[in-house]
Amino acid sequence: DAKTTQPPSMDCAEGRAANLPCNHSTISGNEYVYWYRQIHSQGPQYIIHGLKNNETNEMASLIITEDRKSSTLILPHATLRDTAVYYCIVSLLGGSQGNLIFGKGTKLSVKP
Amino acid sequence: GAVVSQHPSWVICKSGTSVKIECRSLDFQATTMFWYRQFPKQSLMLMATSNEGSKATYEQGVEKDKFLINHASLTLSTLTVTSAHPEDSSFYICSASPFDGNQPQHFGDGTRLSIL
Numbered sequence: 001d002a003k004t005t006q007p008p009s010m011d012c013a014e015g016r017a018a019n020l021p022c023n024h025s026t027i028s029g030n031e032y033v034y035w036y037r038q039i040h041s042q043g044p045q046y047i048i049h050g051l052k053n054n055e056t057n058e059m060a061s062l063i064i065t066e067d068r069k070s071s072t073l074i075l076p077h078a079t080l081r082d083t084a085v086y087y088c089i090v091s092l093l094g095g096s097q098g099n100l101i102f103g104k105g106t107k108l109s110v111k112p
Numbered sequence: 113g114a115v116v117s118q119h120p121s122w123v124i125c126k127s128g129t130s131v132k133i134e135c136r137s138l139d140f141q142a143t144t145m146f147w148y149r150q151f152p153k154q155s156l157m158l159m160a161t162s163n164e165g166s167k168a169t170y171e172q173g174v175e176k177d178k179f180l181i182n183h184a185s186l187t188l189s190t191l192t193v194t195s196a197h198p199e200d201s202s203f204y205i206c207s208a209s210p211f212d213g214n215q216p217q218h219f220g221d222g223t224r225l226s227i228l
Contacts, residue, residue, distance in 0.1 A: 034216060043118070043205045043219035044156065087155075100146075100207075100217060102155040 003027070004088045009107045012082075018075040020106050022088030025069040031092055033064060034100070035073045037084040037108075044087065044102075047073065078110045115139055116208050118220030126228055127198060133191045133223045135206030141186035142208035146217065147179075150203040162189040196227045 005023040012018040024033065032051050036044040048055055048062045050071075055062045061074040075082055087105040115138040123131055135145055143164045148156040160181055161169040168181035178200075180192040189208075193200055203224050207217040 036219075041203075041222070041224070043116075043207075043222045046114075046216045046218055049216055100156075100158070102148075102157075104155055 003090050003101065004103055006086070006088055006103065006106045008104065009109070011109050011111060012075075012078045014080060014110055014112050015077055018078040018082065018108060018110070020073040020075075020086050020088075020108065021070065022073070023070045024088070024090045027068050027090050031090045033062065033068075033071050034089045034091055035060070035062065036087045036089065036102075037082075038087065038105070039081075039084045047086075078108075080110050080112065082108065083110045084108060114210060114215070114218045116206065116218045116220040118206055118223055120223060121221060122224040122226075124226045124228065125196065128195055129227075130192055130194045131196055131225060133193075133204055133206075133225075135189045135191070135208070135220055137187045137208045137210075140208075140210040142210065143186065145183060145189040145206055145208040147181065147189075147191050148205045148207065150205060150222075156205060160191075162191075164189075193225065196225070198227045201225055201227045 032049050034049040035047040038044045048057055048060050050062045064071045085105040085107050087102050089100050117136045117138050119134045145162040147159045149159050150156045158171050159174045162181045162183040164183045170176045183189040203222050205222040207219040209215045209217045
């Protein structure tokens with residue numbers, strides 16, 4: 001089973017910030033938090049990842065709580081093309097280890 | 113950077129046919145690639161880990177004789193679905209990450225396989 005809990009769906013108005021929460025209360029000290037999204041009929045797209053500190057890139061910001069038991073992915077100005085299923089995954093190094101366990105994710109619908 | 117290409121993007125074939133799917137890392141080398149399967153309205157499930165120059169590691173419940181994996185070079189892994197049947201129809205997705213262990217996995221665009 002996935003080690004994260006996400007709301008099944010969320011709506012967001014176009015141009016507004018989308019804040020997607022994720023609970024990972026059993027995360028261990030050396031596990032990273034990864035976010036991917038999957039647009040219909042495509043492969044997952046990497047968004048961002050972090051260990052302890054908040055992270056920001058050209059796509060999004062990742063806010064991790066101090067106890068690391070939860071995090072929030074922020075899309076600062078959502079567009080219609082951001083409509084997708086967003087997956088929050090905790091993993092050791094997440095890349096080469098292969099143990100990316102996908103849960104059901106959050107289906108984000110961006111509306112005009 | 114870190115582009116993963118998958119081919120073909122979709123295939124339709126008759127029951128009993130074997131189908132080969134290619135996964136290439138275009139701008140990096142990967143000793144390890146991963147194969148996932150996704151059924152409609154479900155999430156991705158890891159099928160196997162493909163290791164360059166050695167045998168693949170399969171997840172529990174995945175038949176290794178049914179899903180043949182070959183990782184002949186640092187940029188190419190292939191998945192062959194042998195004697196495919198309608199229940200093998202699914203969305204197959206590969207992923208890879210560069211040598212540096214701190215790099216995230218990047219995914220191909222998937223192959224939609226339909227067995228008639």
